[in-house]
Amino acid sequence: MKTPPQTAALRRRAEKAIAARRERRAARPRRFAGVRRYLGIIGPGLIVANAGNDAGGIFTYSNTGSKYGLNLLWTFLPILLALIVTQEMVARLGSVTGKGLMDLIRERFGVRWTLFASLVVIVANGGTVLAEFAGIGGALGLLGVPLPVAVLGAALMLGILVLRANRRLVERVFLAMGLTFISYIVTTFMVHPVWGDVAHSLIPTLSHHPGAPDATSYTTDLITLVGTSITPYMQLFLQSSIVDKGTSEKELNYARADVISGSTFAMAVAACIVITTAYTLFAHGFAGHDLSSASDAASALKPLAGEHATQLFAIGLLGASLLAAAVLPLSTAFVVCEAFGAERSVQNRFSEAPLFFGLFIGLLVVGAVTVAVLGSSSIAAVAIGTQTLDGILLPVLLIFILILANDRRLLGRYRNGPFNNAVAVTFVAVLSALTGYLVLSTLIPL
Secondary structure (H helix, E strand, O other): OOHHHHHHHHHHHHHHHHHHHHHHHHHHHHHHHHHOOOOOOOOHHHHHHHHHHHHHHHHHHHHHHHHHHHOOOHHHHHHHHHHHHHHHHHHHHHHHHHHHHHHHHHHHHHHHHHHHHHHHHHHHHHHHHHHHHHHHHHHHHOOOOOOHHHHHHHHHHHHHHHEEEEHHHHHHHHHHHHHHHHHHHHHHHHOOHHHHHHHHOOOOOOOOOOOOOOOHHHHHHHHHHHHOOOOOHHHHHHHHHHHOOOOOOHHHHHHHHHHHHHHHHHHHHHHHHHHHOOOOOOOHOOOOOOOOOHHHHHHOOOOOOOHHHHHHHHHHHHHHHHHHHHHHHHOOOOOHHHOOOOOOOOOOOOOOEEEEEEEHHHHHHHHHHHHHHHHHHHHHHHHHHHHHHHHHHHHHHHHHHHHHHOOHHHHHOOOOOHHHHHHHHHHHHHHHHHHHHHHHHHHHHO
16 A cells, blocks of 8 residues: 655654754764863863962952942953963873872972972961951851851851862852852942943053052952962862862863953953942041951941942852852872872872871861951951061072973973963062062161
């Protein structure tokens, strides 16, 4: 019995439709392969850039906005460029060599320079860990949680997360913490800034507000601003995380995209904090005066921008402090273990990497207990000093990174190009000059 022509035609159209759907399904993985690969690689760059906006960073940005208004907002453009170039060099070193930064410093410069670089990072990280737990206590305090419960509970939670969870889960939790920074963007719109004035403030100027402190204090604030945006521990954690994740030379472009997107988002958040405090605190009597802490900045927003602005600011501070309170001890543990060639990986068990996890837990305990005993307000001066110290010590680590990134034997065709060298050398020179001026003006009043 023959099939009617209409039925045969319908069958052929159905078969063609099924074949077309199969082709689309087969093509879909190829079409979105790059996007999925990027989503698989993304993590270290975004995490480390957000971790730079820690409790000390939020305090520094809040202080910059309340003290100078929009007058220092222009500095965020060169800082963003320097941050992207610096982290791209570090991502390239990690992806191409498969080794951490301290590993490369030990192999290239020897044990003495490795110990010196390790000491620089440990000194810079020590006070910052305390500042992170002070930030956790201050943020949760605004939300009604007692200080001892806040800091000890946070330390316990972070310890369990890193010790018990696998690397992928730890990374996802860190990324989720970074989402809390969106609260700062929302807060900015709540204070109704004049965007034309904001855009005009991006034009570079070296003049500061008439009511602001003298040139020495202005220089200190500039160094602090750079030191909190591009910290030594960020570079070490980034390269160690890339190596720990197994990112290869073939995936370098995705690692670069991660670095660029993470740095841009982090600096946008920092700019939002400056804009928010400029249109509230600076405009209502805080000009030329230092804040005492980031949580005080959040409290001061309440009568000026409403209770919801304070709550959003506190949520952002909590997420930032939790993220950095985990990243900083991990960064320090990576540094020490790389310096001595000890086993280190978030994927290991405690018995496989006792020094790595012992240092991580030890720093959590010391930070939480110290803040619980002394109180978060007692740590404010430590936070300010640590950010300035980061800015002073940063050129030391950048010189190591620059030399390694230009090593033909190490990177071959992936070594630095003229643009990267020009930006990095200029950044090191300017920061060194500011530091030199600060030291001289402190010893010999100018």
